[in-house]
Amino acid sequence: MKGKVWVSIRCAGHAVVAFTLFSGLALAQTDSKEKSSQTTAVATEGQQGIVPTFQAHADLVLIPVTVTDNVNRFVLGLQKEDFRLFEDGLEQNVTLFSDEDTPLSVGMLFDKSGSMAYKLGSSRDAAAQLLNALNKEDEVFLVEFADAAKMSIGFTGHTDEIRGALKKAQAGGQTAMLDAIDTGLLEMKKAKNTRKAIVIVSDGGDNSSHYTAAQIESLVREADVQIYAMGVFEPVMSLALSPEEISGPRLLSEIATQTGGRAYAAAVPGDMPSVANRIAVELRNQYVLGYYPKNKARNGKFRNVEVQVSPPVGLGSPLKVHWRLGYYAPTQ
Numbered sequence: 001m002k003g004k005v006w007v008s009i010r011c012a013g014h015a016v017v018a019f020t021l022f023s024g025l026a027l028a029q030t031d032s033k034e035k036s037s038q039t040t041a042v043a044t045e046g047q048q049g050i051v052p053t054f055q056a057h058a059d060l061v062l063i064p065v066t067v068t069d070n071v072n073r074f075v076l077g078l079q080k081e082d083f084r085l086f087e088d089g090l091e092q093n094v095t096l097f098s099d100e101d102t103p104l105s106v107g108m109l110f111d112k113s114g115s116m117a118y119k120l121g122s123s124r125d126a127a128a129q130l131l132n133a134l135n136k137e138d139e140v141f142l143v144e145f146a147d148a149a150k151m152s153i154g155f156t157g158h159t160d161e162i163r164g165a166l167k168k169a170q171a172g173g174q175t176a177m178l179d180a181i182d183t184g185l186l187e188m189k190k191a192k193n194t195r196k197a198i199v200i201v202s203d204g205g206d207n208s209s210h211y212t213a214a215q216i217e218s219l220v221r222e223a224d225v226q227i228y229a230m231g232v233f234e235p236v237m238s239l240a241l242s243p244e245e246i247s248g249p250r251l252l253s254e255i256a257t258q259t260g261g262r263a264y265a266a267a268v269p270g271d272m273p274s275v276a277n278r279i280a281v282e283l284r285n286q287y288v289l290g291y292y293p294k295n296k297a298r299n300g301k302f303r304n305v306e307v308q309v310s311p312p313v314g315l316g317s318p319l320k321v322h323w324r325l326g327y328y329a330p331t332q
């Protein structure tokens with residue numbers, strides 16, 4: 001709808017304010033799907049109103065997209081015609097467009113290795129912030145990792161189970177972060193919701209995994225899961241850091257970027273809950289673009305995806321766009 005529109009800003013999982021805009025565009029200030037099967041948007045009636053969900057159909061590719069302005073405010077109210085989507089350089093027809101807050105399947109990967117000892121309390125607070133942002137239609141699981149990765153709690157809608165497990169977490173041992181990502185991806189195959197995200201709470205230094213970085217980067221490119229990471233990272237010039245700790249933040253950023261997610265650094269442990277809130281709000285303020293690839297070949301090859309956004313007239317500032325960078329074509 002052009003001209004005067006009402007736009008709801010979703011913050012921490014709930015609609016909290018509505019205001020009148022004349023440009024059809026909303027800027028949300030924050031302080032603090034599976035290309036499996038044909039997807040159509042449907043609505044189910046809940047106690048809090050209509051909750052859009054997706055049903056999957058073969059060959060439809062879903063690309064979650066986050067749009068922010070030059071001061072990192074989320075840009076809401078964009079229309080389908082404001083987006084262009086390309087696969088391997090060829091423009092595609094966007095057949096599905098949604099800017100609604102759809103149910104999420106979330107995996108939390110929690111680092112309790114020795115290097116997290118003084119950050120453990122803030123990490124728990126950050127995890128709690130993420131859990132507080134979940135809606136009743138969402139589901140979440142917990143993987144804890146130190147010397148090895150352990151599936152602590154499978155998918156559940158009862159966040160108190162996860163809070164209880166995190167209260168018992170004790171720091172010690174080395175860091176099997178890459179193995180934890182593999183464990184999380186395996187559990188995510190059981191997800192009931194089309195939109196899926198993994199959030200890693202870690203300082204990023206891996207020194208105990210069986211998997212290599214290259215193997216995990218390949219796995220996340222195959223999975224239809226957004227990955228976010230947050231942590232307190234030591235200065236790279238610190239003489240006390242191991243090579244794994246130095247490369248950790250870059251590795252987390254590379255993994256997250258491939259999936260359309262992001263890695264956030266907290267300046268001090270006390271900032272981690274606000275970083276978690278930023279991730280939660282981002283997950284609640286995304287667009288989803290769906291398309292049927294013009295390339296019908298089922299060759300299992302990786303296909304690069306590019307999303308372009310045309311700023312509406314009057315916005316002025318350039319837009320920053322984050323999206324899933326590609327996917328592997330089916331083989332059957």
